[in-house]
Amino acid sequence: MAAYRAAELGASVVLLEKTERVGTKILISGGGKCNITHAGPIEDVLKEFRPNEARFIRPACYRWTNEQAVAFLTDRGLRVYTRDNGRVFPVDQTAKDVVHILQSRLDEVGVETRLNTPVIGIDRDEHGVCGIRIAPPPTPSPRHDSFAERGLRNSPLHESLDSRGGVGGGVLIETRRVILAVGGSSYPKSGTTGDGYPWATSLGHTVVKVRAALAPIALTETKWRPYSGVALRDCILKARQNGKEVNRWRDDMLFTHFGVSGPTALGISREVAEAFENGPVTLEVDVSPDRTFESLTADLLTYAEKHPKRRVATYLDGLLPSRLVEEMLASAEIETETEFNKLSRTCRNKLVECLKGWKLGLVKDPMLDKGEVVAGGIALDEVDSQTMRSLKCPGLYLCGEALDVAGPVGGYNLQAAFSTGYVAGETAAGDLLG
Numbered sequence: 429m430a431a432y433r434a435a436e437l438g439a440s441v442v443l444l445e446k447t448e449r450v451g452t453k454i455l456i457s458g459g460g461k462c463n464i465t466h467a468g469p470i471e472d473v474l475k476e477f478r479p480n481e482a483r484f485i486r487p488a489c490y491r492w493t494n495e496q497a498v499a500f501l502t503d504r505g506l507r508v509y510t511r512d513n514g515r516v517f518p519v520d521q522t523a524k525d526v527v528h529i530l531q532s533r534l535d536e537v538g539v540e541t542r543l544n545t546p547v548i549g550i551d552r553d554e555h556g557v558c559g560i561r562i563a564p565p566p567t568p569s570p571r572h573d574s575f576a577e578r579g580l581r582n583s584p585l586h587e588s589l590d591s592r593g594g595v596g597g598g599v600l601i602e603t604r605r606v607i608l609a610v611g612g613s614s615y616p617k618s619g620t621t622g623d624g625y626p627w628a629t630s631l632g633h634t635v636v637k638v639r640a641a642l643a644p645i646a647l648t649e650t651k652w653r654p655y656s657g658v659a660l661r662d663c664i665l666k667a668r669q670n671g672k673e674v675n676r677w678r679d680d681m682l683f684t685h686f687g688v689s690g691p692t693a694l695g696i697s698r699e700v701a702e703a704f705e706n707g708p709v710t711l712e713v714d715v716s717p718d719r720t721f722e723s724l725t726a727d728l729l730t731y732a733e734k735h736p737k738r739r740v741a742t743y744l745d746g747l748l749p750s751r752l753v754e755e756m757l758a759s760a761e762i763e764t765e766t767e768f769n770k771l772s773r774t775c776r777n778k779l780v781e782c783l784k785g786w787k788l789g790l791v792k793d794p795m796l797d798k799g800e801v802v803a804g805g806i807a808l809d810e811v812d813s814q815t816m817r818s819l820k821c822p823g824l825y826l827c828g829e830a831l832d833v834a835g836p837v838g839g840y841n842l843q844a845a846f847s848t849g850y851v852a853g854e855t856a857a858g859d860l861l862g
């Protein structure tokens with residue numbers, strides 16, 4: 429988006445992409461369906477971010493709104509629909525179409541895209557940014573010059589092999605304007621390996637500690653492993669530290685071979701990761717969120733009165749996936765075959781306690797690598813939120829997930845990346861062209 433906007437305004441733009449294609453994260457977004465953005469008033473979209481993050485992205489989100497994000501794609505033929513919960517998706521459920529349109533938009537405005545071109549550093553001098561270093565191409569032989577083959581010898585930017593002692597090595601591309609849009613460090617196979625953080629630091633920026641967000645959570649307890657793939661619908665997953673609630677999220681939860689995933693786990697993961705650094709965190713799940721302890725007890729008593737000869741398990745069948753029934757009975761210390769007329773008051777209370785807060789055990793690891801985004805990144809108070817200019821290094825512009833911004837699931841993160849990218853491109857082009 430940054431490259432597009434800068435080129436649209438007339439700047440000569442080279443997009444350096446480490447992997448073999450652009451938009452890899454978009455391809456895997458929304459389970460391959462791409463939740464493009466979130467519908468509704470921008471203020472409502474902003475409310476879903478932490479207050480300091482919302483303040484930071486507000487000007488950019490007004491400059492390039494969710495409606496503009498949608499129009500940018502639908503103008504080129506993408507058909508989209510909005511789910512009841514406000515999430516916007518392509519009708520044909522394919523992220524490929526989104527990436528295809530973004531790529532063709534880049535082509536339309538003449539962005540030169542170089543794939544398989546890892547950046548390895550950004551140089552600065554006393555005036556600010558003075559160049560980008562890319563990994564050296566395979567040594568050209570007289571009969572095989574890969575740069576010439578790729579048409580890069582006539583690039584709008586002057587390139588020269590580093591002749592100044594090679595602080596960072598590689599090939600130096602001289603330029604006074606760099607937009608850093610390298611994303612975060614989750615899903616490293618998609619190309620995002622946190623490369624931007626050390627560069628930002630070397631250019632004078634502070635990087636706020638990077639932590640998991642929108643990530644699955646690994647548990648130390650292994651007894652859940654056999655239930656991998658089993659989902660609890662509409663439950664509340666809660667995290668606690670020293671008995672105090674850290675966060676909760678209501679939606680579905682999925683058992684995995686390492687712990688828990690699904691919207692609830694993703695929803696609490698950022699706070700879990702933060703608390704985890706200060707000590708042990710435990711998880712528990714309320715499988716009957718609309719009922720109180722008292723109403724569940726009353727319900728159990730009525731059921732027991734009506735069906736004294738039935739096994740307690742039959743009651744749980746209505747509340748839990750059948751594969752989990754035995755496990756919950758075990759947690760409440762009730763034998764599998766126990767009938768209601770044999771259920772003691774203590775065990776009944778234990779069972780209700782399990783339904784309202786089934787202990788899943790200790791968190792082993794909020795899984796940063798597997799998160800949809802990372803929290804943390806380049807500190808927001810060192811970037812001008814109106815322009816995305818670095819306040820530390822002239823000629824540097826910052827946008828997207830590399831910044832210390834992380835929204836919830838729902839199209840918020842792409843919107844934040846699109847909006848900040850658009851503004852970064854606009855400012856960089858304006859500064860370049862005067």
Ligand SMILES: Cc1cc2nc3c(=O)[nH]c(=O)nc-3n(C[C@H](O)[C@H](O)[C@H](O)COP(=O)(O)OP(=O)(O)OC[C@H]3O[C@@H](n4cnc5c(N)ncnc54)[C@H](O)[C@@H]3O)c2cc1C
Pocket residue numbers: 444445446447450451452453454456457458459462463464465545546547548609610611612614615618619620621623624799800801827828829830838839840841842843845
């Ligand atoms: C599984 C998954 C599902 C998601 N689903 C959604 C969703 O449905 N909706 C939503 O809003 N958000 C979703 N997100 C989050 C969203 O994709 C990101 O927040 C967003 O893509 C960030 O955009 P960005 O441009 O800042 O970074 P990225 O999209 O990560 O792009 C950064 C690019 O920089 C390249 N790069 C990195 N290092 C270098 C280097 N050294 N040299 C050259 N190039 C480099 C990378 O290869 C990458 O192409 C999802 C994320 C994941 C992982």
